[in-house]
Amino acid sequence: MPIIAEYEYLKVKSMEEALKIKSEYGNKAKVIAGGTDLIPLLKENYIRPEILIDLKGLKEIYEIKIKNNFIRIGAGVTFADIIKSKTIKKYFPILWEASMTVASVGVRNRATVAGNICSAVPCADSAGPLLVYNADLIVVSEKGERKIKIEDWFTGPKKTSLNEDEILLFIDIPILKNKNAGCYLKLSRYEGEDLAQGSLTILKTGEEYKIAFGSLGPTPKRAYKTEEYLKGKKINDNVVSHVQKIIVDEISPITDIRATKEYREHMAKVMIKRGIEKTISRYYNGKPKYGEGMIE
Amino acid sequence: MKTHKIKFKLNGETVLAEVKPNEVLIDFLRYKLGVKSPKIGCDRGDCGTCTVIMNGKTVRSCLVLAVEADGSEIITVEGANKNKITQKLQKKLHEKNAFQCGFCAPGMILSATELLTENPKPTKEEIKEAISGNLCRCTGYEPIVQAIEETAKRENGE
Ligand code: FES
Ligand code: FES
Numbered sequence: 001m002p003i004i005a006e007y008e009y010l011k012v013k014s015m016e017e018a019l020k021i022k023s024e025y026g027n028k029a030k031v032i033a034g035g036t037d038l039i040p041l042l043k044e045n046y047i048r049p050e051i052l053i054d055l056k057g058l059k060e061i062y063e064i065k066i067k068n069n070f071i072r073i074g075a076g077v078t079f080a081d082i083i084k085s086k087t088i089k090k091y092f093p094i095l096w097e098a099s100m101t102v103a104s105v106g107v108r109n110r111a112t113v114a115g116n117i118c119s120a121v122p123c124a125d126s127a128g129p130l131l132v133y134n135a136d137l138i139v140v141s142e143k144g145e146r147k148i149k150i151e152d153w154f155t156g157p158k159k160t161s162l163n164e165d166e167i168l169l170f171i172d173i174p175i176l177k178n179k180n181a182g183c184y185l186k187l188s189r190y191e192g193e194d195l196a197q198g199s200l201t202i203l204k205t206g207e208e209y210k211i212a213f214g215s216l217g218p219t220p221k222r223a224y225k226t227e228e229y230l231k232g233k234k235i236n237d238n239v240v241s242h243v244q245k246i247i248v249d250e251i252s253p254i255t256d257i258r259a260t261k262e263y264r265e266h267m268a269k270v271m272i273k274r275g276i277e278k279t280i281s282r283y284y285n286g287k288p289k290y291g292e293g294m295i296e
Numbered sequence: 297m298k299t300h301k302i303k304f305k306l307n308g309e310t311v312l313a314e315v316k317p318n319e320v321l322i323d324f325l326r327y328k329l330g331v332k333s334p335k336i337g338c339d340r341g342d343c344g345t346c347t348v349i350m351n352g353k354t355v356r357s358c359l360v361l362a363v364e365a366d367g368s369e370i371i372t373v374e375g376a377n378k379n380k381i382t383q384k385l386q387k388k389l390h391e392k393n394a395f396q397c398g399f400c401a402p403g404m405i406l407s408a409t410e411l412l413t414e415n416p417k418p419t420k421e422e423i424k425e426a427i428s429g430n431l432c433r434c435t436g437y438e439p440i441v442q443a444i445e446e447t448a449k450r451e452n453g454e
Contacts, residue, residue: 001339002323006297009317009363032361039320039359040340052317054364080353104429105407107341109353110360 003042011054015140018053018167023142026164029053033061033076034110036103037119061169064088070136073171079108079116079126091175093290094201095129098184100291102126114168117153120160120219127154127220128184128201130171131212138170139163147172154219180205181283183290185271197259200271202279207232209279215258216251216268223250226272235280243276244269302366306331307375315362322346324362325372333373333402337431344430347403348372354410373402382409384450388443396434403430408444418448 012018021029030049032038033056041047055061061076064085071091073082082088082099089096095113102108102116102125116126117137127150135150139162146166153160162168182203199214209230211223226247233239253264281287299314306329315324322339325331325348337343339358346358349371376382385408388394395401404427411418411426418426423444424437432440 001320003318003320005318007317008298009300009361011366032364035361035364036341036356036359039361042318043320043339052361056364103341104344105410105426106344106347106354106356106429107359110355 001043003039004045005042005048007049008051009054010051011057013057015058015060015167015169018055018058019140019142019165021051021053022167023165025051031055031118031167033112033115034078036107036111037115037121055167066175067172070172070174073113073173075114075167075169075171076112077114078110078112080105082113083108089290092129092133092173094132094182094184094203095126095173097290098125098129098186098199098201101184101186114171117150117171118160118162118168120154120158122157122217122219123197123199123215124220125184125186125199125214128199128212128214130173131220131222132182132201132203132210133173133176134210136172136174137168138172139166140169141166145169151222154221157218159219176205178205179283181279181286182210183275183278183282185275185278187267187271198253198264198267198271200268200275202275204279204283211272211275213251213268216253216264218252221250223247225250235276240273240276243272247272300363300366302363304365304367305369307371308378313362317361317363319362320358321348321360321362321365322357324365325357325370331372331374335399335402337399342429342431343400344403344407344427345400347406347430349376349406349410352410352413354407371406373405376406376409379409381412381447385409385412385444385447388447388450389440392439392443392446394435394439394443395432400430400432400434404432404440408440408447412444412448416448418444420445423448 028050030052032052032054061074063074065072079099079102113126116124130150137148155161185200187198198216201212203210209227211226214220247268251268253261255261297316299316301314303312334348334357335345337345341356341359346356347354348357351368407427407430423441
């Protein structure tokens with residue numbers, strides 16, 4: 001399918017150059033890193049930019065680096081890089097686990113985590129882990145740099161709080177000091193190549209739980225009420241069945257080509273039960289290993 | 297729309313070309329260069345039949361712009377059989393009669409080549425995961441998975 005839109009293309013040599021174009025063109029300038037989301041949009045003539053800014057020539061965007069108390073992931077880091085990174089596997093195993101479920105190897109070799117959250121589709125696989133890990137997003141423009149909390153990032157389907165003249169440069173994730181465990185569960189029709197019909201991320205640190213949903217509302221989102229309820233509770237069947245009741249209030253799924261609203265609601269209950277069980281088992285017994293049980 | 301001069305290696309040979317920023321790599325390879333092993337299936341990243349190896353990694357050439365190929369090294373099945381692993385794999389696939397229509401074959405072969413290069417002793421699960429983005433509508437995958445497994449075994453002298 002040819003791309004109908006006509007636009008210029010520039011592989012920038014410095015971030016300054018990119019920001020200058022961004023401030024001039026605003027939304028008419030699109031940033032391309034992996035292109036796995038952007039190119040289908042171009043083909044469908046859904047977006048018609050005047051210029052594409054290719055960031056792939058910039059060295060600074062490829063780092064996965066331990067800073068003082070956080071880890072910095074550059075805008076050019078792909079899901080394949082995340083999967084290969086021992087640092088990510090050690091410190092943020094849930095992000096690692098979620099990355100394994102992204103599409104297929106050929107897509108993961110190009111698709112970036114930063115691009116994934118910039119496209120801000122409700123099913124973005126990295127969103128849940130970044131939400132429970134409380135990531136900070138470092139965005140830059142000609143005016144300077146600012147930090148956006150991940151929970152303030154998603155403002156609607158395919159919408160973010162990134163301004164027209166800004167570019168997402170780094171994702172900073174604070175390193176957890178205490179023992180923790182969690183999981184990423186994704187409901188999809190088949191392995192490899194499918195978008196989530198629903199996803200659940202859980203992180204347990206001590207007596208606290210952080211929970212996030214994807215594809216079960218207009219944006220990926222934390223489930224604060226459920227988190228509050230679970231805080232300090234000893235997990236048993238009663239607690240789980242109560243969680244299954246309250247979880248439905250926290251989501252607002254829709255019917256679309258991938259699944260119906262009713263099915264998604266039902267599956268949210270199933271997923272939260274499985275997710276809690278998996279999290280508890282990982283927290284106390286270290287089993288199943290992260291990424292395990294992906295293809296049965 | 298300005299055209300761009302690009303230079304890259306295709307199956308070991310240098311290619312010089314002028315492309316528009318809205319040309320997609322798969323179309324450029326097939327229609328301008330006449331390289332027909334990568335196929336167009338879904339044209340949106342789902343089926344894997346357009347797979348090529350770019351700088352050592354499989355990518356979906358329907359999701360790459362031709363201009364992004366500048367400075368890269370691209371390998372398609374036409375050139376992959378210089379690679380020992382690919383040769384052995386192709387032989388096994390042949391022995392097992394692993395394909396029927398063959399539409400998925402170029403993508404499958406490159407995905408499996410990437411897997412066996414990075415991970416010479418894959419488990420069955422790892423094999424399935426590695427080719428899970430390559431759809432085959434004919435075979436049911438079993439003979440393909442077996443051929444990859446057996447290639448790995450031979451590689452490791454088992
Ligand atoms: S044609 Fe590229 S993935 Fe299907
Ligand atoms: S052999 Fe026909 S699609 Fe795979």
